[in-house]
Amino acid sequence: MKSMTGYGFAQKNFDGRVLCVEIKSVNKKHVDIFFKMCRDFLSYEDTLKKNILNKIKRGRVSVHIFFDKEASSEKVEISLNKDLARQSYDLIQELLKDLNLKQEVPIQHYPKFQDFFQNPIANDRKILSVEELSDVLDSALDLFDQARLKEGACLQKDLLQRIFSVQEMFNQIEGRVDLVKNAYREQIEKNVRDLVKDLRFDEGRVLTEVAIFANKIDISEEITRFNIHINNFKDSVENAKDAVGRRFDFLLQELHREINTISSKCSDAKISELAVDIKCELEKIREQVQNIE
Template identity: 35%
Template sequence: MIKSMTGFASSEKTGEGFEVITETRTYNSKYLDVNLRLPYEYSALEERIRGLIGARVSRGRIDIKITIRESNTSLVEFEINEEKALAYYNALLRLKDKLGLDAQIPLEMIAGAEGVIKPAESKKDVEVQWPLIKDSVDEALDFLDRMRRKEGEYISRDFIMRIENIETLLNTIESESRDLLLHYTERLKDRISVLTKDTIETDAGRIAQEAAFLADRSDISEEILRVKSHLNQFNIIMNSGEPAGRKLNFLLQEFNREFNTIGSKTEKAIVSHTIVDVKSEIEKLREQVQNIE
């Protein structure tokens, strides 16, 4: 099953006292590249979350953002920096004396100073909260997988159409490349006739020898056989259910190599033109392969 590398999905899970929101977005990339954003106090869970992702996604860049909202505000505590509060108060007293002011220093002014009162750093029991976080990540990855599979179905249909086009074009090349011995024999006779204006009697044995040499040098039966094998392998990989992007990309390089060899061997214009059409299809396949896992 072909899967696209691009997609988006999200999941929201609510538990006792907190809510987990997981958002995922994937992009094309040669390798697996995970960009995970997780609240600092839950950083101990990072490797576990990366493990969940790595088990489901094998290729592509994935941005995953996990937001955790705690609804139980009664558990929020604050701490006072007494040294900073006293230093700030003393500074205000000195300023008051220097300016000769007769005014009270309100508590709000001291409490509002930066760093005097701040939320206490509480240690999270991540093991208690891990099951809900895992459920949210798993659900988001499920939704993401469905979306990538659906887009992969459209890409698969395009692959099938282009592979069928290549098979048709290959049949044309194979058909036009038959009877090469007869082709070169007639061509040599015509050339000799034009050059000598039929004033010299041709040596049939020598012509047959030269024609056989040219036909052997232009034989593309091995290349055609290998291309047919590659076409079959392409279909097998595409339907294997395993990540196919890297394998198909390598196989397309083999396609190009074989058709370049065929193009260098042939002297028939129709075969050369057909190879141009084949290469156009291969390039379109190559562009699509960059989009799959």
């Protein structure tokens, strides 16, 4: 079982330049992958995305690929392309004049035009290949996957404890079903005796009323289905492989449906109380399931 939230970071030195890959993810029903990287690597995006999809099935994944300037030993030499800067300045002034604008472009805005500045060393250096980049990405993915597995193990333990709690409360509901039927029969007989006092009453009619009520409050089918779903949920948690979050979502919906039906059919105060407690616990489980891939 894996969590949808995780973090992984890897770096590697390439001729004095330290390439870093940072991966982090948050919950989402479907998989979305977002890249933040320099222009040299934009053409690699499809290949990198395929590598990530081999390990990730759900979640919003952010991938940041960058060079660590502080850790890199590469010498940085920046020069100004004066000719390009002058031409750009003249064109901007001409545009302002054509638009009849009185304002000036502040000098601090010009450094944003990156083409004005050149790094001769950067221009001569080799662009990393997709294989070199994928190697660092795979290292980050391995650490990212380990973090998700570690958190997934904690979620698995918590889910099993909550499932056990739900099962215990549901067992109490099962144990009260016959008691509720018997109590209703006794109450009907008492009410009839109080009404007719010394008169004889039709025992068969009382049994018929009890049978009608028993049929209305019969939750045997709901009990069977609830037990099937809770056992399936437990087995899925214990033997979780690959992406199981959607399966958990479905089973929780079914468990909610059955416990709601049981609660509406039974007028017993204790069963109603237990049903509310079970629904609260199922809601806590649902919140945890939102973190599972």
